[in-house]
Amino acid sequence: MSDIYNALFADMKDAAALTEEYISLTFGDPDSDICEVAEAMKYSLFAGGKRIRPYIVLSFCRLFGGKDEAALPFAAALEMIHTFSLIHDDLPCMDNDDLRRGKPTNHKVYGEATALLVGDALALRAFGTAADNPHVSPEIALSAVKALSLAAAERGMVGGQIMDMYGESHPLSLDKLKKLQKLKTGALIEASARLGAFAAGVTEEDERMLKAMEYAGGIGLAFQITDDILDVTGDEAILGKPIGSDAENSKSTFLTHMTIEEAQHYAHELTEKAKGAISGYKGCESLMALADYLLTRRS
Amino acid sequence: MSDIYNALFADMKDAAALTEEYISLTFGDPDSDICEVAEAMKYSLFAGGKRIRPYIVLSFCRLFGGKDEAALPFAAALEMIHTFSLIHDDLPCMDNDDLRRGKPTNHKVYGEATALLVGDALALRAFGTAADNPHVSPEIALSAVKALSLAAAERGMVGGQIMDMYGESHPLSLDKLKKLQKLKTGALIEASARLGAFAAGVTEEDERMLKAMEYAGGIGLAFQITDDILDVTGDEAILGKPIGSDAENSKSTFLTHMTIEEAQHYAHELTEKAKGAISGYKGCESLMALADYLLTRRS
Numbered sequence: 001m002s003d004i005y006n007a008l009f010a011d012m013k014d015a016a017a018l019t020e021e022y023i024s025l026t027f028g029d030p031d032s033d034i035c036e037v038a039e040a041m042k043y044s045l046f047a048g049g050k051r052i053r054p055y056i057v058l059s060f061c062r063l064f065g066g067k068d069e070a071a072l073p074f075a076a077a078l079e080m081i082h083t084f085s086l087i088h089d090d091l092p093c094m095d096n097d098d099l100r101r102g103k104p105t106n107h108k109v110y111g112e113a114t115a116l117l118v119g120d121a122l123a124l125r126a127f128g129t130a131a132d133n134p135h136v137s138p139e140i141a142l143s144a145v146k147a148l149s150l151a152a153a154e155r156g157m158v159g160g161q162i163m164d165m166y167g168e169s170h171p172l173s174l175d176k177l178k179k180l181q182k183l184k185t186g187a188l189i190e191a192s193a194r195l196g197a198f199a200a201g202v203t204e205e206d207e208r209m210l211k212a213m214e215y216a217g218g219i220g221l222a223f224q225i226t227d228d229i230l231d232v233t234g235d236e237a238i239l240g241k242p243i244g245s246d247a248e249n250s251k252s253t254f255l256t257h258m259t260i261e262e263a264q265h266y267a268h269e270l271t272e273k274a275k276g277a278i279s280g281y282k283g284c285e286s287l288m289a290l291a292d293y294l295l296t297r298r299s
Numbered sequence: 300m301s302d303i304y305n306a307l308f309a310d311m312k313d314a315a316a317l318t319e320e321y322i323s324l325t326f327g328d329p330d331s332d333i334c335e336v337a338e339a340m341k342y343s344l345f346a347g348g349k350r351i352r353p354y355i356v357l358s359f360c361r362l363f364g365g366k367d368e369a370a371l372p373f374a375a376a377l378e379m380i381h382t383f384s385l386i387h388d389d390l391p392c393m394d395n396d397d398l399r400r401g402k403p404t405n406h407k408v409y410g411e412a413t414a415l416l417v418g419d420a421l422a423l424r425a426f427g428t429a430a431d432n433p434h435v436s437p438e439i440a441l442s443a444v445k446a447l448s449l450a451a452a453e454r455g456m457v458g459g460q461i462m463d464m465y466g467e468s469h470p471l472s473l474d475k476l477k478k479l480q481k482l483k484t485g486a487l488i489e490a491s492a493r494l495g496a497f498a499a500g501v502t503e504e505d506e507r508m509l510k511a512m513e514y515a516g517g518i519g520l521a522f523q524i525t526d527d528i529l530d531v532t533g534d535e536a537i538l539g540k541p542i543g544s545d546a547e548n549s550k551s552t553f554l555t556h557m558t559i560e561e562a563q564h565y566a567h568e569l570t571e572k573a574k575g576a577i578s579g580y581k582g583c584e585s586l587m588a589l590a591d592y593l594l595t596r597r598s
Binding site: 084088141152159161 | 330332333335336337340380383384387390391392393411412413415416418419420422423424425426427428430431436437438440441444445447448449451452453454457458460461462464465475478
């Protein structure tokens with residue numbers, strides 16, 4: 001297993017480097033009047049992180065025979081949306097977090113008003129970044145913009161965040177919890193797979209898109225269940241954040257509805273199904289390894 | 300003059316109704332789990348307002364021979380971006396305003412966290428709304444998405460907001476002040492004219508686009524100068540907000556650099572130049588009247 005993971009980590013590192021290089025390019029020539037906001041945007045964009053979403057974009061594009069240059073604008077856009085959501089999530093009126101990935105959060109460094117605007121700017125420019133893709137047809141670029149918008153707004157990620165806030169003061173049924181996670185985390189992970197497939201010219205009706213969505217839906221949910229388990233069983237030093245916060249906030253999690261063993265079993269089952277959806281495609285090894293890694297990760 | 304204004308107001312009212320109807324349609328079937336956020340989005344979207352940006356989109360589309368249905372997705376997107384920026388501007392960490400257009404601000408009604416997410420959702424869905432335009436070519440829809448993203452993010456509106464914050468604690472030269480306003484207010488007004496022209500099939504290189512940009516640049520700056528004058532000479536009851544706030548916050552405005560009379564003269568000059576840019580086109584009357592109205596408005 002460790003050889004497979006080592007290959008995966010090397011591959012993820014390469015994909016992260018490609019994405020970061022592309023993101024840097026999108027900033028263009030410096031403008032001295034807005035250098036503070038550009039610096040604050042880069043602070044959070046380049047604060048580390050696994051770059052899982054860009055990796056999924058690139059991997060599905062490669063799996064279906066596409067070229068990296070067609071995937072990179074979409075990968076960069078996904079990472080901008082993800083980073084914007086983290087900056088806003090950390091704000092005092094939301095989770096009020098001082099640390100993110102072991103570094104001070106954006107508002108701790110630049111102040112609350114700037115962090116708010118930095119998040120806004122990342123959300124806004126993500127769509128121009130996705131649209132500015134000369135390596136796909138205009139029709140495909142437009143489909144990507146629409147899919148990204150839907151996945152991020154109130155019928156996707158933001159809707160999940162709203163359900164999550166509601167869940168802090170109300171118990172959630174298992175079905176509601178699954179829906180919440182499908183929106184909050186799942187929507188952007190599915191969008192990553194979708195945009196990767198788009199970059200390879202795969203359309204919505206294609207059998208391959210169906211399989212990509214099965215994979216992304218499965219690993220997205222397994223990802224969240226694993227998060228809930230790590231919040232109970234994790235090692236704070238490895239995790240980089242305090243454990244036990246869900247119980248402290250009396251939040252409904254998968255562990256409200258099942259034992260740790262049942263949750264582990266469920267996440268394992270979802271991961272196997274996700275892998276099964278794509279196992280027939282040549283070159284699926286990295287996405288198979290990613291699914292396993294997300295299940296067995298300790299941070 | 301009052302006949303011309305009456306015709307303008309009737310025309311603006313019609314355009315606002317068309318835009319509002321289109322915005323309503325974009326919400327689609329209700330989803331009970333996200334009804335709170337959808338309701339909070341509609342609260343601010345339908346809180347009144349002059350709908351100047353949608354009116355500019357529709358007017359330029361009509362001026363250049365386009366059809367309303369091609370302009371409406373762009374008009375709706377512009378209004379979503381504008382509304383999102385107002386919601387975030389009103390938040391406690393920004394201007395901390397309790398009232399907007401005489402009604403409680405979004406966070407006063409729904410709480411700060413929800414208002415933050417409502418603004419986010421509006422910004423995110425604006426791009427899907429602009430992209431979902433079957434009445435223009437995919438190339439034009441993509442150009443609209445790119446222009447909207449650029450106009451709104453850190454090299455447009457958000458950059459202007461950042462310069463504005465900096466200006467609250469530092470004196471700004473007249474040149475910096477002009478740049479700030481060109482970004483903060485001007486960028487979305489120019490984008491409105493641009494997307495309206497796009498909807499009529501006018502491309503970036505077209506002479507008509509140049510004229511549209513001259514008009515929008517002129518009225519955008521005149522709009523802001525008039526705002527600064529109203530903050531000193533306005534009637535609070537008509538304005539719907541307290542006057543004197545710029546002086547109280549020792550903010551650099553156009554009146555830091557010129558007398559009221561000089562500012563009025565400058566705004567008048569800009570308005571005349573803006574009108575001159577489009578006066579040769581048949582059907583320019585409504586945009587001419589809009590420029591005059593924005594100069595002589597009292598709120």
